[in-house]
Amino acid sequence: MYGKRTPGGWLFFALVLAAACLFLPTASFAEATEEKVDVEHFPDDWFWGQPNRPEGHIDLVGRKLPELDLVDWMNGELTREDLEGRIVLIDFWATWCGPCIAGIPKMNELYEKHKDDGVIVLGVCGSSRGQERMAEIVEQHGMKFPTAKDHTQEAARKMAVRWWPTYILVDRNSIIRGVGFGPDGVEKGLAALLEEQPPPAAEETETASIVFDEDQLMGWLEGNDKRKQMLRNWAGQPAPELHLTNWTNGEPATLEDLRGKIVVLDFWATWCGPCIASIPRNNEIYERYKDRGVVYIGVCHPQGGETMAQVAEEHGIKFPVALDADRRTIQAYHVNGFPDYYIIGRDGRHLVPDIRNAAVEEALQVILEQEEQAGPAQEVAEVPGS
Numbered sequence: 001m002y003g004k005r006t007p008g009g010w011l012f013f014a015l016v017l018a019a020a021c022l023f024l025p026t027a028s029f030a031e032a033t034e035e036k037v038d039v040e041h042f043p044d045d046w047f048w049g050q051p052n053r054p055e056g057h058i059d060l061v062g063r064k065l066p067e068l069d070l071v072d073w074m075n076g077e078l079t080r081e082d083l084e085g086r087i088v089l090i091d092f093w094a095t096w097c098g099p100c101i102a103g104i105p106k107m108n109e110l111y112e113k114h115k116d117d118g119v120i121v122l123g124v125c126g127s128s129r130g131q132e133r134m135a136e137i138v139e140q141h142g143m144k145f146p147t148a149k150d151h152t153q154e155a156a157r158k159m160a161v162r163w164w165p166t167y168i169l170v171d172r173n174s175i176i177r178g179v180g181f182g183p184d185g186v187e188k189g190l191a192a193l194l195e196e197q198p199p200p201a202a203e204e205t206e207t208a209s210i211v212f213d214e215d216q217l218m219g220w221l222e223g224n225d226k227r228k229q230m231l232r233n234w235a236g237q238p239a240p241e242l243h244l245t246n247w248t249n250g251e252p253a254t255l256e257d258l259r260g261k262i263v264v265l266d267f268w269a270t271w272c273g274p275c276i277a278s279i280p281r282n283n284e285i286y287e288r289y290k291d292r293g294v295v296y297i298g299v300c301h302p303q304g305g306e307t308m309a310q311v312a313e314e315h316g317i318k319f320p321v322a323l324d325a326d327r328r329t330i331q332a333y334h335v336n337g338f339p340d341y342y343i344i345g346r347d348g349r350h351l352v353p354d355i356r357n358a359a360v361e362e363a364l365q366v367i368l369e370q371e372e373q374a375g376p377a378q379e380v381a382e383v384p385g386s
Contacts, residue, residue, distance in 0.1 A: 262368075
């Protein structure tokens, strides 16, 4: 779709875009708290709507990226801190929008090409119409980069979104550099920003870089080929935050608290026979590796959750368990069965999402062996209840 185009092809694309265009109320820019920064403006012909680009788009250039309230993340959850020091390409899209769907391969390409250059591609499903199909569309079209719902349309209002897709570039200083790029213009803008703000020199980290054999990794994952490919794309992406209550066998903890630990999430339910049957094995793995910085957390389904503490005591669960009262964490991780297991690295990123029960210990052994080969084990702080 984004290769060489004939004039007729461009005309068709423009007509489809015009047909799909949905005009929204523009933001009240007077409420912006940040003063505008003097930055170099990109050429008008890189944007849709030129030579009469929307005033709201132009007004945003040079302003600080506002907070965006996004929910129901897929392909990893991003926080404001994750965006700091990164060039961010924001793709406001809609499930019903043909040009948005046609643009996914190009966005995937830019994501894969520049993810090691300090570039983040962020998808925002911004139209209220059809948001319930976001997960379906992401899986069906193989979207690889993090995406989430603009459930109140407030993010679209803040960013003066007037049509779908709307491509926005934000520089490493969190300054908006352009809104409403055309499909070729966004690539030019990204190249210009990378030239202006090159990737920072690689920093040595205390955590070893874990690299799995591709066939081995795919063999560990659960599901059909389409789900496995989606899970494979999650590897290396920030894991969604934990929103849990009623902690038992340990104090409340967030992924930030658990930085420096390898985290195994055990999604289970009090009514789930296989979950109960797996407790002895999970206890064994937890006990065997806890002194090497491995933490187990049982995430309990809310149905039957009122008996969670009782079940944990009756069956002798030794690791922390907590209740996902509103299913927010279950939904963020796209859990599709119980028990489901997810392994998160010491840096808070997915290592092996939705791994088969029987493969958990094998994966942990591979991870820990690679860390040992890379050098002395990282010293980690104790987490309450670990």
